[in-house]
Amino acid sequence: MSIESIAGQERVKRILQNSLRTDKVSHAYIFTGQHGTGRRQMALAFAQALYCKVLPDDACGECLDCRKVEHGNHPDLHWVKPDGASIKIEQIRELQKQFAYRAGVSGLKMYVLENADTMTVQAANSLLKFLEEPTSRVVAILITDNGQALLPTIRSRAQWVPFAPLSRVLMIETLQAEGHPSFLIQPAVRLAAGTEAARELIQGNGFAEIRNLVIQLARESLTRLPTSMLTAQQKLAKSELTDQLPLFMDMLILWLKDMVRLSLGDHNELVFTDQTEWMGGQALSYDMKHWVRCMEQAIELQKRLRFHANPQLVLEKMLMHLKGV
Template structure:
């Protein structure tokens, strides 16, 4: 994997490639940013570039070392993930044991910690000692969604590399070029910070089903409220889709934003563009303040769900608000 094969994150690429060109690679990096912004792919590309025997500031993808990194069997690269809910001290100790052996021809050993913020206190303290007193030439990458959750002493000994959300236009173009349906791509890129996360949503088993359910319940609540209550109970609150209720609320909020846009007379960049005809008629049946109030309630109910509010009551309240009851 080369740097250029990763969409976006141009500043990150410049930082890493410049360190390779000038031979000033840091001993530790913190790749911090939201899920799906390309942190893992960038770590893999950086590892390939470090071990590549052909190119100086990127991976050729063809040499033996590049292929070993890509296939996960390079002897000097160690990739560590949480054991259950956390990275434990025994994992760090095993890593230190592996690093006590001599590195290969490159003389460089590298390790990548995914979800580094899940390290236990004991594991973090053990890693800190490892960072302070490496036994050989070592490069570490700590991948995390929240770099501030790491020990201050770890942060101070590492180079901070922030990953920013990708532009929506870039994500849309990439996913459409891959052949994914536009009706799923447009909501996905608004719910995800990067192409990888948006792709996961589009390919998810329930994503298309939840989108259809949002449209169905919105239609029914505005025209046949009792029917919508029954549909919500049968298809969402008390079915195998009940664990998808947070996603349903996310998708409903996107629909409500479209209704506000239609009230204002804007028809461009709608998430539910394929539903514009009936949505436009319903949007204009109400004052714009109605749709804003609905959106505010949806956001509030979404918060309540995190604290285990009753799903059926949440849905009923939302559907009644849509109707204006």
């Protein structure tokens, strides 16, 4: 893997490669952005580039150091993940102990903290001391969904590197090249900020099934409302839908956006492209305002789910709203 081989994030690439070319690598970076935007891949590629003996501003991927980083056995690179729900002070202390030893030939030690915003207060304070008083040449990368959740004192001592959501066109091209079905790619790229996250959705348990259920319940609610209520009860009784209900609501909102477009006669940017024949007919059976109200209702019910509203009542209310009851 190399920095250049990672799709998108051109600004991030320029920042990191320029620091390598000018030998002005910061002692600490905060890689902040949504899950799936390539932060972890970039951290790995940057580590390879720092240790690479062949290229001045990227990783060759072939030399011994590049291969060691890629396989996770480079002695001077330490990767820390949360222990359970958080990164604990014991993990930071262990890191400090490892950094008390001399680095190898490169003279550089490096550590990456995944989900850095999960650090306990004690761990964060311990890390701060480490950032302020490194015992040798050290580069740190803190990966986080929310850089603002880190202590202000940590933020002020690290270079901020924001990762933007990837271009939808780029994500679609990549996922199509990998052979994923188009009917799953379309919703995934709208629900994810990057190719990695979209791929996880597509390959995750139940993604295709949830899409099918959105189609089934939407269709039944518009034509046979009592049947849709029964289907919803049966699916919720099996409990797996209860866990997947937030994803169901996300997917339903995408379906409703398609219905708004179809009611306006717009066939561009549709997500459920393989369902447009029956959807088109139903979309025109109602006023466009109906679909907009349904979308607003879905967003409101989605919020209620976050505050532990009854899943069955939420789903039944949504199905009735679709029918216009």
